[in-house]
Amino acid sequence: MSETADDLREAVRRRYAESALAVTVGGRCGSGSCCVVAESAFGEALYDAEQRGELPEAAMLASLGCGNPTAVAELHEGETVLDLGSGGGIDVILSARRVGPTGTAYGLDMTDEMLALAQESAREAGVTNVHFLKGLIEAIPLPARSVDVVISNCVINLSTDKAAVLAEIARVLKPGGRVGVSDVVAEDRLTSAERAERGSHVGCIAGALSREEYVAGLTAAGLEEVSVEFTHEVADGMHGAIVKAVKPATALPLRQPAAARAGCC
Ligand SMILES: C[S@@+](CC[C@H](N)C(=O)[O-])C[C@H]1O[C@@H](n2cnc3c(N)ncnc32)[C@H](O)[C@@H]1O
Numbered sequence: 001m002s003e004t005a006d007d008l009r010e011a012v013r014r015r016y017a018e019s020a021l022a023v024t025v026g027g028r029c030g031s032g033s034c035c036v037v038a039e040s041a042f043g044e045a046l047y048d049a050e051q052r053g054e055l056p057e058a059a060m061l062a063s064l065g066c067g068n069p070t071a072v073a074e075l076h077e078g079e080t081v082l083d084l085g086s087g088g089g090i091d092v093i094l095s096a097r098r099v100g101p102t103g104t105a106y107g108l109d110m111t112d113e114m115l116a117l118a119q120e121s122a123r124e125a126g127v128t129n130v131h132f133l134k135g136l137i138e139a140i141p142l143p144a145r146s147v148d149v150v151i152s153n154c155v156i157n158l159s160t161d162k163a164a165v166l167a168e169i170a171r172v173l174k175p176g177g178r179v180g181v182s183d184v185v186a187e188d189r190l191t192s193a194e195r196a197e198r199g200s201h202v203g204c205i206a207g208a209l210s211r212e213e214y215v216a217g218l219t220a221a222g223l224e225e226v227s228v229e230f231t232h233e234v235a236d237g238m239h240g241a242i243v244k245a246v247k248p249a250t251a252l253p254l255r256q257p258a259a260a261r262a263g264c265c
C-alpha cells in the first residue's frame with residue numbers, strides 16, 4: 001500500500017478514536033469532522049423510537065452512520081451477522097437482538113477506542129451473543145463462508161482499498177448470504193475531484209463511490225441482485241444510500257482477481 005493510503009487510514013483511525021473518547025466524557029464528534037454532515041442525515045436520528053429504546057445512551061451518542069442497515073437487512077433468528085466498521089456498536093446491539101440467542105452478531109473495527117466503547121455498550125445492553133473483533137475491513141478476520149448477512153453503516157466510503165473490502169464481503173458470505181449496507185454514494189456525474197470539493201475523506205464524503213462504481217465493484221466481486229437506492233441527499237449530488245446484494249446460492253469460485261482487474265475502486 002502506498003504511503004498516502006496508509007496516512008489516510010491513520011487519519012481516519014485518529015479521528016474516530018477522538019470521537020469515541022469524546023463520547024466517553026459525554027460529548028460527541030464535532031459537526032463536519034466525522035460522518036456528521038447534518039444532524040438529521042447522520043447518526044441517531046436515523047433510528048426509530050423503538051430502536052432507540054433498546055440502546056444505551058453511549059451507543060446512541062456514538063452513532064455516526066448515514067442509514068439504518070438493520071432496518072433494511074431483514075435479520076432472522078439464528079443468523080450470523082457481521083457489521084463492518086462497527087464503531088460504538090449501535091448496529092451490532094440491534095442485530096444481536098434481532099438474531100436472538102441462537103444467532104451471533106460480530107462487529108469489526110480498527111479503532112481500539114471504538115471497540116472499548118462498543119464492548120461497554122453491549123455489556124450495558126445485556127446482549128451476550130456479540131463479538132467485537134479488531135481488524136481491517138480490507139482483511140476480515142473471519143473464515144470464508146461463515147456469515148449470513150454483512151451490514152455496514154457509513155464505513156466503506158472511508159476505505160482506501162474498496163475492491164479489497166468488496167472481495168472480502170464476498171469471501172466471508174455463505175452461499176445465498178446477503179449484503180445490507182448504508183453508505184454515502186455519489187451521483188455518477190460527479191468526478192472524484194468534485195466529490196472531494198463537497199467534503200473531507202474522514203467526513204465520509206470525498207471517498208464515496210459513485211452508484212456505477214458500487215454496482216461494478218460488487219458485481220466484479222461475484223455478487224448478484226445488486227442495487228443502490230438513494231435515500232437522502234447529504235451534499236450536492238451525494239446521498240445516503242442503501243446498498244444491497246446477494247451471493248449466489250451455488251458456490252462460485254471467488255472472483256477477487258476480476259474485482260481487481262475492474263479497477264474498483
Ligand atoms: C463513520 S464511523 C461509523 C461507525 C458505525 N458504523 C456507526 O454507524 O455509528 C466509521 C467507523 O469505521 C471504522 N473504520 C474506518 N475505516 C476502517 C477500516 N478500514 N477497517 C476497520 N474499521 C474502519 C472507524 O474506526 C469508525 O469506528
